[in-house]
Each structure stands twice: as structure tokens, then as C-alpha cells.
Amino acid sequence: MAKRPAKSDSAQLSLLDLIQRAQEMAESAADQGSLCIEAQLRRSLSEAIKGCPLSIHQVAGEMSHLLGETITAEMIYSWTAESKTRHQLWGSRLPAFCRATGSRRPMEILAEAAGLFTLPGPEALRAEIQKLREEEQAAARERKKRECFLREMEGGRS
Numbered sequence: 001m002a003k004r005p006a007k008s009d010s011a012q013l014s015l016l017d018l019i020q021r022a023q024e025m026a027e028s029a030a031d032q033g034s035l036c037i038e039a040q041l042r043r044s045l046s047e048a049i050k051g052c053p054l055s056i057h058q059v060a061g062e063m064s065h066l067l068g069e070t071i072t073a074e075m076i077y078s079w080t081a082e083s084k085t086r087h088q089l090w091g092s093r094l095p096a097f098c099r100a101t102g103s104r105r106p107m108e109i110l111a112e113a114a115g116l117f118t119l120p121g122p123e124a125l126r127a128e129i130q131k132l133r134e135e136e137q138a139a140a141r142e143r144k145k146r147e148c149f150l151r152e153m154e155g156g157r158s
Contacts, residue, residue, distance in 0.1 A: 014128070022117045037113050039082065041106060046080045048103035062100035067093060 049056055056073045063071040071093070091110070098107050104118060111118045120128070 018117045018119070021112075022115070035113050037109055041109050042080050042082060044103070044105045044109055045076075045097070048097070048101040048106060049076070049080065051103060052101040054100070059097070059100045063093065063096040066096040066099060071096075 049059065052059060054062070056076055060071045060073045060076055063076075076097075094106055094110065098104055104120065104124075108118050
């Protein structure tokens with residue numbers, strides 16, 4: 001399977017946001033049931049599959065390759081189905097799922113529940129830096145347009 005380039009995610013938190021969130025989590029009291037993340041995890045698995053350019057069969061194939069065991073599309077469907085509460089994705093399979101779909105969100109949910117936070121790898125950080133550069137360039141272009149328009153407006157009055 002060809003390696004996909006890291007995509008910039010507009011919902012992706014910055015490093016500072018992650019640190020602040022971890023601090024808030026450490027300071028908050030744990031309520032009864034606050035670590036029941038099953039529904040949230042199932043939703044994140046479904047969203048990862050929907051956002052993945054691969055078919056569910058291709059995701060299963062990639063997971064099988066990465067894990068060295070057979071993973072079927074039916075297994076993945078059972079992990080995401082809210083009606084199948086007895087079928088849950090094992091933690092040992094989650095990294096392969098995240099790699100196959102290109103989504104870190106399921107792993108982030110587990111880490112956050114444990115009071116931890118995850119850091120993106122170098123490619124994700126490069127993508128975030130590139131996104132910031134593009135935003136800066138777009139802002140600079142917009143500023144120049146407005147400055148030019150202002151000069152035209154001021155020049156028109158004289």
C-alpha cells in the first residue's frame with residue numbers, strides 16, 4: 001500500500017491546546033461513569049472509516065498486514081455498531097486501525113480518558129507548520145489588497 005501524505009486537519013489541536021487540555025483534565029474531578037468512552041470510541045471509529053479514502057475491506061486488509069492476523073470488514077463493522085456491545089476493538093488492534101485509516105482520533109480518546117495526551121508525529125507537525133505558513137501567506141495577500149484599496153481610496157480624494 002502506498003504511503004499517504006499527512007493531511008492538515010483544521011480540527012487538529014495545536015501543541016499548546018493539547019497541553020492546556022491535559023492540565024484541565026488533571027485538575028477536574030472524575031465523575032462516576034466519566035471513563036465510559038465506548039460510544040465515543042465507536043463514533044470515532046465510524047468517522048475514521050468515513051473519512052478514509054480506503055474501502056472498509058482495504059482497511060481490514062491493511063490491518064491484517066500490520067497485525068499479522070486476519071481482520072475482516074465484518075469485524076470492523078461489529079466494532080462500530082452500537083447494537084453490538086459485546087464486540088469491542090481490542091487496544092492491541094487500535095494502532096493498526098489508526099494507521100490504516102489515517103485517523104489518530106480513536107487513540108486520542110483512549111489517551112484523554114487516561115489523563116494523557118498524544119503528540120502528532122513529525123509528518124503531522126510538518127503538515128501543521130505548512131498549514132500555518134499558508135494561512136500567513138493568505139493573510140499577507142489580503143492585507144496587501146486592503147492596503148492597495150486604501151491607497152486608491154485616498155488617492156481618489158486628492
